[in-house]
Amino acid sequence: MAGFAMMLYGLLVVVAVGLAWMTARRRGPVRVGAAAALTMQAARRRAIVAIGFALVLLLAGFVVSLAVPGWLGLAAAIAPAVAGAGGLLLYAATPPPQDRETHARFSASLDRRGPWTIAPRGGLTSLGVVLVLLLGVLIFTGATSDVDDRGLYRAITFATSTHSSTATPYPGWFYAVPLMGATALLVIAAWIALRRIATTASLTGEGLQDMDRLWRVRSAQIIVGIAFATVSLQIGGVAVFAGTTMRNAQFHPGVPVAWDVLATLLLILGIVATVVSIASLTLATLRTFTLPGQLSHAHDSEMGGSVQPPAVGGRA
Amino acid sequence: MITIETSSPVPPFEQVRSQLADLIRSGQLGGGHRLPSIRQLAGDLRIAPGTVVRAYSALESDGLIEMSKTAGTRVRDGHRLDDDLQRAAAQFITAARRHGDITLSDALGAVRAAWDHSIVTARAATNR
Numbered sequence: 001m002a003g004f005a006m007m008l009y010g011l012l013v014v015v016a017v018g019l020a021w022m023t024a025r026r027r028g029p030v031r032v033g034a035a036a037a038l039t040m041q042a043a044r045r046r047a048i049v050a051i052g053f054a055l056v057l058l059l060a061g062f063v064v065s066l067a068v069p070g071w072l073g074l075a076a077a078i079a080p081a082v083a084g085a086g087g088l089l090l091y092a093a094t095p096p097p098q099d100r101e102t103h104a105r106f107s108a109s110l111d112r113r114g115p116w117t118i119a120p121r122g123g124l125t126s127l128g129v130v131l132v133l134l135l136g137v138l139i140f141t142g143a144t145s146d147v148d149d150r151g152l153y154r155a156i157t158f159a160t161s162t163h164s165s166t167a168t169p170y171p172g173w174f175y176a177v178p179l180m181g182a183t184a185l186l187v188i189a190a191w192i193a194l195r196r197i198a199t200t201a202s203l204t205g206e207g208l209q210d211m212d213r214l215w216r217v218r219s220a221q222i223i224v225g226i227a228f229a230t231v232s233l234q235i236g237g238v239a240v241f242a243g244t245t246m247r248n249a250q251f252h253p254g255v256p257v258a259w260d261v262l263a264t265l266l267l268i269l270g271i272v273a274t275v276v277s278i279a280s281l282t283l284a285t286l287r288t289f290t291l292p293g294q295l296s297h298a299h300d301s302e303m304g305g306s307v308q309p310p311a312v313g314g315r316a
Numbered sequence: 317m318i319t320i321e322t323s324s325p326v327p328p329f330e331q332v333r334s335q336l337a338d339l340i341r342s343g344q345l346g347g348g349h350r351l352p353s354i355r356q357l358a359g360d361l362r363i364a365p366g367t368v369v370r371a372y373s374a375l376e377s378d379g380l381i382e383m384s385k386t387a388g389t390r391v392r393d394g395h396r397l398d399d400d401l402q403r404a405a406a407q408f409i410t411a412a413r414r415h416g417d418i419t420l421s422d423a424l425g426a427v428r429a430a431w432d433h434s435i436v437t438a439r440a441a442t443n444r
Contacts, residue, residue: 103322103362104321104322104323105319105320105321105322106319106320106322106360106361106362106363107317107318107319107360107361108317108318108319108352108356108357108360108361109317109352109360110317110318110336110339110345110349110351110352111352112350112351112352112353112356112388113352113356199355199356199359200359201359201360201362202359202360204362209317
């Protein structure tokens, strides 16, 4: 029942973000040239397939976790990071479209492209913040964890001179270490996907520099959005489990009230992070669907940073 | 931006080399500017990486760029042409354009002829 309610809340977040998006972006169709359209459509297809694959992997992780109780929920814990990494690696592995038309002229920018030059600064900063937050939460829960009856660091114990209480499952080292490894895999996958966007050959034909930069910037936003959503979901899961288990363990007198406050804060952090994760993934998905339709409305700042073409001699 | 024309009789290597050299000398690519990687430029221009390597090596031999495995390929300082010279070139182009459909090749031909004439004049003055 709780799972159904959570799915319903998640769906509400998706609908709310979708409505907000549609309200904020009432824009007409844009005509795109054949060469640009091919690249735009391929970029959109790649991103949609990557997100779909990631969602399938996430679902598979939860199913495996239910099917194999002996793994003590480890599959579900690392499912978001593995799913996100899988989706991003699939994105990177999908080859870009081949332009089969013959061209008389080919142009190239003289600005070096790399993962850091195309990725949105704000998105990267947000991703860095949630990564540090996740690491902090994992180190804290690992350091405060205790062994359960199997000797695994997945419990929390509160002991006073007269009472002692233990509760599981707590995201101690048993979950934290694989989670850190899976998160490292996710970061590497995001970097590989951004590198793929940066190293893809530019659009052929003249006057397409802005469109070329635009598809890269939009695609990088989607990639960073997927990574951000994944890390946020991990924070949400870890914080909710930590807060709930902490609360369950402190049922005897003598335990400092600070633990109760901390448990509440972790629960709030978990819920907020989960909502942010769903919203971020919804935004990334919406961006993929509108990729070809945003060309004429792109803000100048998204397309700057290239050496401008000179007026003489067909050079730039 | 640089552009190569597939139908041009000038080999792609020379098209890349000459355009980059012109951009460096005109100051549009300043000292320290990091040029794209060989793979990126070759991919964008749909030419073999070896062609870009050849162009970059020629520019390095001319002292216009420096190639490093750690810092990448960068434009070297001190190769921007004098401001007076660039102003004179701009004035020449303005004057050339007043003559209707004059091409870049025609304009360069006029410069070449004037250059040769100046050398002959200078030699004659020295011999006198």
